[in-house]
Amino acid sequence: MSHARQYVVIGNGIAGTTAAETLRKNDPDCKITLFTDEPYRLYNRVALPPALKLKTPIPKLFMKTVEFHQERDICFFPSTRVTSVDLVGRTVLTDRGQEVPFDRLLVATGGMPNPLTVPGADAAGVCYFQTLDDTKGLLEEILRARSAVSIGGSYIAYELAEAFRARGLHVTWLIRGPRFLHRVLDEHGGLLVDTIARSHGVEMVYEDSADHLETRDGHVSAVVSKGNRRFEADIVGCGLGLRLQHDFLPKDEVQVAYGVVTNQFLETNAEPVYAAGDVAEFYDVDLNTHYTMGTWASATLHGRTAAINMAGGHQQVTEVRSYTTTLFDSRMTVIGATPEIQVELESVSHTDFRGSSPKEWSYRRLFFFEGRLVGAVLIGDMHAKVDLVNVIRSKRPVWEDRAALLTL
Numbered sequence: 001m002s003h004a005r006q007y008v009v010i011g012n013g014i015a016g017t018t019a020a021e022t023l024r025k026n027d028p029d030c031k032i033t034l035f036t037d038e039p040y041r042l043y044n045r046v047a048l049p050p051a052l053k054l055k056t057p058i059p060k061l062f063m064k065t066v067e068f069h070q071e072r073d074i075c076f077f078p079s080t081r082v083t084s085v086d087l088v089g090r091t092v093l094t095d096r097g098q099e100v101p102f103d104r105l106l107v108a109t110g111g112m113p114n115p116l117t118v119p120g121a122d123a124a125g126v127c128y129f130q131t132l133d134d135t136k137g138l139l140e141e142i143l144r145a146r147s148a149v150s151i152g153g154s155y156i157a158y159e160l161a162e163a164f165r166a167r168g169l170h171v172t173w174l175i176r177g178p179r180f181l182h183r184v185l186d187e188h189g190g191l192l193v194d195t196i197a198r199s200h201g202v203e204m205v206y207e208d209s210a211d212h213l214e215t216r217d218g219h220v221s222a223v224v225s226k227g228n229r230r231f232e233a234d235i236v237g238c239g240l241g242l243r244l245q246h247d248f249l250p251k252d253e254v255q256v257a258y259g260v261v262t263n264q265f266l267e268t269n270a271e272p273v274y275a276a277g278d279v280a281e282f283y284d285v286d287l288n289t290h291y292t293m294g295t296w297a298s299a300t301l302h303g304r305t306a307a308i309n310m311a312g313g314h315q316q317v318t319e320v321r322s323y324t325t326t327l328f329d330s331r332m333t334v335i336g337a338t339p340e341i342q343v344e345l346e347s348v349s350h351t352d353f354r355g356s357s358p359k360e361w362s363y364r365r366l367f368f369f370e371g372r373l374v375g376a377v378l379i380g381d382m383h384a385k386v387d388l389v390n391v392i393r394s395k396r397p398v399w400e401d402r403a404a405l406l407t408l
């Protein structure tokens with residue numbers, strides 16, 4: 001008699017939770033164990049910025065009930081960290097002393113923020129923005145703050161700058177590079193974002209970074225930059241990128257680079273181990289390169305695809321990723337591949353400054369690989385998004401049509 005297959009999923013973000021749900025559908029008799037080191041069931045990470053702006057109440061963030069796991073017979077262990085994986089014995093060990101066997105293992109552990117490492121960075125009021133607990137901490141800090149500095153040129157640094165401003169603080173946004181998302185936007189896109197941010201009262205500082213933090217009674221009070229400028233800061237919000245979470249894997253057996261390396265089926269080099277979501281550095285057949293995604297939709301798709309394959313299927317990840325965010329009172333969408341993923345892309349851009357206010361302005365930059373459109377970034381006017389996604393999906397050579405695509 002063959003035994004019911006045992007699956008262990010590490011991480012209950014959207015990738016891990018979707019995988020557990022899909023495993024139950026595709027392998028009804030299996031045993032599923034789902035671990036997370038956070039104390040919560042799945043919540044909506046994408047809705048953390050609205051929560052910080054008090055537009056979404058915390059209880060509305062939760063996407064699954066306790067009954068959801070019970071009804072699907074998913075053994076769910078919150079506040080439980082997987083500390084090591086034994087591939088020979090096929091077990092995971094946790095910080096609560098559990099040893100749980102698996103036939104197939106999914107790593108869906110996402111990332112944690114890179115820490116600010118300058119003197120004073122361990123002071124109270126120095127905040128990160130990745131988890132619900134981070135958000136609760138920020139909500140507390142904002143209550144007694146008048147000024148904030150957001151550090152970094154990433155999406156998270158933007159979300160922090162915008163939320164601080166929405167909560168009425170005086171905000172400085174300190175970016176080490178020449179502009180926001182300096183590999184995705186060219187100087188015209190950077191100028192547009194700069195103008196929008198300044199029109200919302202954000203003080204923009206480029207090509208400078210924190211040297212040390214001043215503190216008062218153990219709490220941050222100012223950021224002093226390498227350029228020797230001083231910025232008042234009752235809160236410092238850090239958006240310095242992520243450290244992906246895979247320390248618990250045996251590195252001599254499972255290949256890791258920045259993330260956990262997989263093929264297009266989300267299989268690692270070690271046969272029973274799969275990876276999905278932010279932590280997966282997966283192989284893109286079209287671009288012939290590995291990269292990590294970092295978007296909610298990709299993590300959902302990864303979770304589903306990995307689970308189908310763990311249960312015996314053979315599906316590839318083929319998807320045009322898309323990340324849409326507010327940009328103060330404008331909007332931005334990044335579609336497909338950008339130089340963050342593949343540096344050798346050719347690009348063209350167009351900026352439209354018509355209209356009396358920055359929120360009416362628009363920007364489009366298109367990325368090409370071997371004559372095919374592979375990615376785009378849009379600010380303001382979004383009407384061409386679906387058509388551009390279709391051109392990317394078609395994989396046809398369009399370099400000669402690039403001027404028309406800019407004004408599509």
Ligand SMILES: Cc1cc2nc3c(=O)[nH]c(=O)nc-3n(C[C@H](O)[C@H](O)[C@H](O)COP(=O)(O)OP(=O)(O)OC[C@H]3O[C@@H](n4cnc5c(N)ncnc54)[C@H](O)[C@@H]3O)c2cc1C
Nearest residue numbers: 011013014015036037045082109110277278294295296299
């Ligand atoms: C503030 C914010 C705003 C965002 N906005 C957008 C947006 O507008 N659009 C968009 O597309 N994307 C956005 N993202 C990104 C998106 O949320 C992520 O891409 C997505 O949530 C990743 O899901 P995941 O399941 O791969 O990982 P995660 O959601 O990070 O889940 C991984 C889980 O695994 C746990 N874990 C880690 N190590 C262990 C261990 N050893 N043992 C047990 N558990 C472990 C972690 O604590 C975590 O709970 C945003 C992210 C943040 C933080």
